[in-house]
Amino acid sequence: MLELLTQWYRRRFSDPEAIALLVILVMGFGILFFFSGLLAPLLVALVLAYLLEWPTARLESMGCSRWLATSVVLVLFVGILLIMALVVAPVAWQQGIYLIRDLPNMLNKLTDFAAALPRRYPALVDAGIIDAMAENLRARMTLLGESVVKYSLASLVGLLTLAVYLVLVPLMVFFLVKDKVQMLNAVRRVLPRNRGLAGKVWAEMNQQVTNYIRGKVLEMVIVGVVTWLGFLYCGLNYSLLLAVLVGFSVLIPYIGAFAVTIPVVGVALFQFGLGAEFWTCFIIYLVIQALDGNLLVPVLFSEAVNLHPLVIILSVVIFGGLWGFWGVFFAIPLATLIKAVVRAWPDSLVDERKAD
Incomplete structure (x- = not known):
């Protein structure tokens, strides 16, 4: 067992650039966690x-x-x-x-x-x-x-x-x-001098964070405005307030959409009952949510966020528990960072086989 751990350590941590990347990541996460x-x-x-x-x-x-x-x-x-x-x-x-x-x-x-x-x-x-x-x-x-x-x-x-x-x-x-x-x-x-690996990860993450923040802001604005117009068409009370909530809900993937649906459905039921007006309003809301998830998000983010939905939900829960709002907001970039680090992390055994 000790020999296996020693071999794993040599394969993963024999590169000075890997050690430098690990030091930078630990320092960054530590600063964010405590301050x-x-x-x-x-x-x-x-x-x-x-x-x-x-x-x-x-x-x-x-x-x-x-x-x-x-x-x-x-x-x-x-x-x-x-x-x-x-x-x-x-x-x-x-x-x-x-x-x-x-x-x-x-x-x-x-x-x-x-x-x-x-x-x-x-x-x-x-x-x-x-x-x-x-x-x-x-x-x-x-x-x-x-x-x-x-x-x-x-x-x-x-x-x-x-x-x-x-x-x-x-x-x-x-x-x-x-x-x-x-x-x-x-x-x-x-920063440490041997940071070539960290530089590669930073170059990838810098572009992805830029696209993510810009895309999220655009998504919030577009979804909020379209939802407000849809609620106005239906004559729903508190249309602007509910549209603002729907716009902010895109910050929390999957969970936000589910949570904001509760007040929307509650207000519509209280105002319209289970009549035709309620179902019209509800269908319009579902269409907006479907267009957001299946059309707007792919256009805005393209392949920048190529993560499984379960990974995204777990990232929201874990990073949100660690850092609150900022953990939720940066859950996808942080998960992407971990994926980029795992993909870029050197494997001495693989490198030796390629060299041979």
Whole structure:
């Protein structure tokens, strides 16, 4: 057994470049694991820097200086965010308040429907179970209301932190994009010298992360807008709020789509019942989800994310448990990174056979 472990170690870790790659990966994961909370503004800035690099590079290729291109792109981006904050956010917030206000009525309607089931199907449904489920649901709704109040009070404390982020993040994005080359050179100086293998993995991952972030943002916008138009056509209440939730749900593959379907179906049932309007709305929603998964995602991401669905779900669960939101957001790139490392990792035995 010891001999097998020794042979495996020599095959996998005899290359200095492999050791350098392992050191870089361990340091990176360690920093993210222990300091992810402190690094949250930097992570936001990095995501935005990846997003804004493409238009900045296009302006630079047209003759603009790096400083001017970065300034123009950042000003336009902040302007778009301000328009969304002033137009979309207030309406979605108001609809959220109305939805919370209507939750008791929805709960009563659901309770009445459940209470009628034992009379309609006495052989299949037990009245005691229905009463217990209704009581449990009422208790959970009460706890949910208390949690919303506590969260609202706690969020007031975080307003100062949010204000600081609103100033720091744009500044960090500006310097990350403007001084990209200088910062990459500074990082290279502190990395191990034998980093040829790490360089190959970085070149592959850098392009994939760029495509992933750009594709995710486009997917969120397209799915959110199309869903909002579909809900408006159906006359569904809280259409903008639900469309925003559907747009953000694409950040969590598979799980997000399943989770956001619950409030969509709940609101539609409360408003329309099981009539033709409900089924029309539900079919439109399913068509949008199907087009997103089978048409939009392949077009936006192409072969950049060539992972099995089970691997993606496990990545969301594992990395989300480690790093929360950022783990969920970067679950697919992190899984792709592990796949790229495994594929690029040297095997001395294979290399020796090729040499012979």
